[in-house]
Amino acid sequence: MSRSESRDDVRRRREEIRDLRRQMRQSRHELRRMGSRGQPEESRAAILRAVAIEFSEQGIAGARTDAIARAAKVNKALLYYYFQDKETLYGAVLDEAFGRMKLAIFQVLDSSLPSSEKIVAYVGAYFDFIASNPIYPRLMQREMMRARAGDSVHIERLVKSYFEPIYHRVSELLHKGIREGVFRKVDPAHFVPSMIATIVFYFSSAPVMRRLFHFDPLTPERIAERRAAVLDFISAALFKPCSSANPGVRQ
Amino acid sequence: MSRSESRDDVRRRREEIRDLRRQMRQSRHELRRMGSRGQPEESRAAILRAVAIEFSEQGIAGARTDAIARAAKVNKALLYYYFQDKETLYGAVLDEAFGRMKLAIFQVLDSSLPSSEKIVAYVGAYFDFIASNPIYPRLMQREMMRARAGDSVHIERLVKSYFEPIYHRVSELLHKGIREGVFRKVDPAHFVPSMIATIVFYFSSAPVMRRLFHFDPLTPERIAERRAAVLDFISAALFKPCSSANPGVRQ
DNA sequence: ATTATCTAACTAACTGGTTAATTAACAATG
DNA sequence: CATTGTTAATTAACCAGTTAGTTAGATAAT
Incomplete structure (x- = not known):
């Protein structure tokens, strides 16, 4: 008898709680997205x-x-x-982020600028994309680490869809500049990674920078400073010395 | 009666199993680390x-x-x-890896080479350390990501103990080279990260490289090629153009 | 009534960490 | 020199808490 009573008690309490929760939700969200078809x-x-x-x-x-x-x-x-699952979710995010990156980069690569200006524009555009989409390099880093561990089902697709097209275009651009005599004779297969490294690293190592320099490295001013430094670094490494075709940015 | 018999049975079987295990372990490890006090x-x-x-x-x-x-x-x-726990375990590994790195780097920084040669030696030493200790950049990357998420209890210690001392010495070296007129007027706060970026990135992005270039980027030959490219890149970006003090490595 | 949209509650599997027991070496003791 | 006790090293078995993913509905628009 007391047993069935306590069971009833539990059921009653549960219903009370459910009602209370419903009220809370309603008042909190003010009827937004309740039930279906929000x-x-x-x-x-x-x-x-x-x-x-x-x-x-x-x-x-x-x-x-x-x-x-x-x-x-x-x-x-x-x-x-x-x-479908966590993995699919991750894939969707990757494609979204990398797709936007590709779009931004190709906008520059498709333009009709002279080689030296175009490479500077490319670096600048890449830098700016990362500066305003900080999750992009983070996702990229994560995925590269997963790929090394052999756990990435996305890396193949990402390279084919996004990296390869961009790499080929930049590689052509470098060859063109070399032919024209404005660029040093660099190997694109090494120069492109070096450029990307210089652009990306500052953002991915920001937590270290903050503690090393005792200030926030991600304020707009600091980012602008870094942008100039990156362009200077890459320009100095790419453009032929003692040549008149150096539009490099200095502070 | 049957009960005590079965109990004896169990005991006997247990002893048999124990003996068997001991044999297995002995043969497998050849007496190493048996039981306690190995x-x-x-x-x-x-x-x-x-x-x-x-x-x-x-x-x-x-x-x-x-x-x-x-x-x-x-x-x-x-x-x-x-x-103590997973976290402490991680900390121990980090200190071990970063400690060895610091040692290798300071061996070069403490040497009495002229500025231009010393910076090349520094870059080379860092590159070599990473090339032969690939888990180092991986741990570094992981820890930087954790630090950004605010989850790292180690980053403060790591920066103070390892990065700061190294950064200061390299920064001095750069200033010296600039005073001497062999280096371009670069800002160490940006140039040092750019150097590290160039050195590290190739290794951390190896999974992408492999798929982009359709060959293993981590064979000794490829690594040597990369080493030369990194030294060329950094030399070109640092040394004064049209100066005689360019010991940069070319292929 | 049907369908698209949304939810609370549940579960099976897993994971970091603990416990109590076991083992080997060694030192002291009888 | 055997026995005993002590301590450090090692383990099997366990547990409490978490987590990805599921289910059985509820709600509203059509």
Whole structure:
């Protein structure tokens, strides 16, 4: 008897709690996105945004689907309604980020500037993209590390779709400049990685810089300073010395 | 009666199993590390070695203590016998790796070479250290990412103990070379990161390179080629053009 | 009524860390 | 020189907490 009573007690309490929760939710969200048919596009986009941040900061292994759902203000099951699994989710974010990067870069590479100016524009554009999309280099780093461990199902696609096309165009550009006599005789297969390194490293090592220099390396002023330094560094390494074709930026 | 018999049975079987295990272990390890008081130093070292590999490949969140124990051929509880927790384990590995790096670098910085040769020697030494200790840049990358997410308890110590001393010495070296008129007027706060970037990036992006160029970028020949390219790149960016003091390496 | 959209609650598997027991070496003791 | 006790090294088995992914519905628009 007392047993069945306590069971009833539990059920009653549970229902009370459910009602209370419903009220809370209603008052908190003010009726927004209750039940179904809220704004699906918005939800999907919110998920991708949250995933990008979570993955770039914590990595795949460290990323928590609950945290993602909370950040996107969406139930966790919705992640699996829109995407197959964690891995697919990650892939979607990568394609989104790298796609935008490719677009920004090709805008410059497709322009009709002289070689020396175009390479400077390319470096500048890449720098600017990273400066205003800081999660891009983070995702790239993460993915490269996963690829080394042999755990990346995305790397092949990413290289074919994004890196290879860009690399080929920049490589051509370098060869052209060398033929024209404005660039030193560098090997694109090494020079391109060196350029990217110089551009990217400052951002990925910002936490170290902050502690080494005792100031925030990511303020707009510092970033502008770095931009100039990067262009100077690369220009000095690429342009023929004692030549008149040096539009390099100095401070 | 049958009960006591079965109990005896169990005891006998247990002893048999124990003997068998002992034999197995003996034959496998040839008497090494049996039972207790084997070689604690060896066990500790084996753990650290395994941790270094596991952490550099999987990161802290992805690293599995079970996998580490298996790789070190040691029981998991032994990890916690020697180290407080996962985090402490990671810290020990970081200090070991960064300590050796600092040693190798200071050996060059303490030498009495002229500025231009010393900076080349520094870059070469750093490159060589990374080339033969590939887990170092991986650990560094991991830790920088954790630091950005605010999850690193080690970064402060690492910067103070390893990066700061090295940075200051290289910075002095650059200033000296500039005063002497052999180096261009570069800002060490930007030039040093750019150098490190050029040195490190090739290794951390090897998985992309492999797919981009369709060959292994980490063979001794390719690494030697890269070394030359890095020295050329940095030399060209640092040494005054049209000056006689360019010992830069070309292919 | 159907369908697209959304949720709370659940589960099976896994993971960092703990515990109590076991083993070997060694020193002291009888 | 055997026995005993002590201590450091090592382990199997376990546990409490977490996590990716699932399920059984609920809600609203059509």
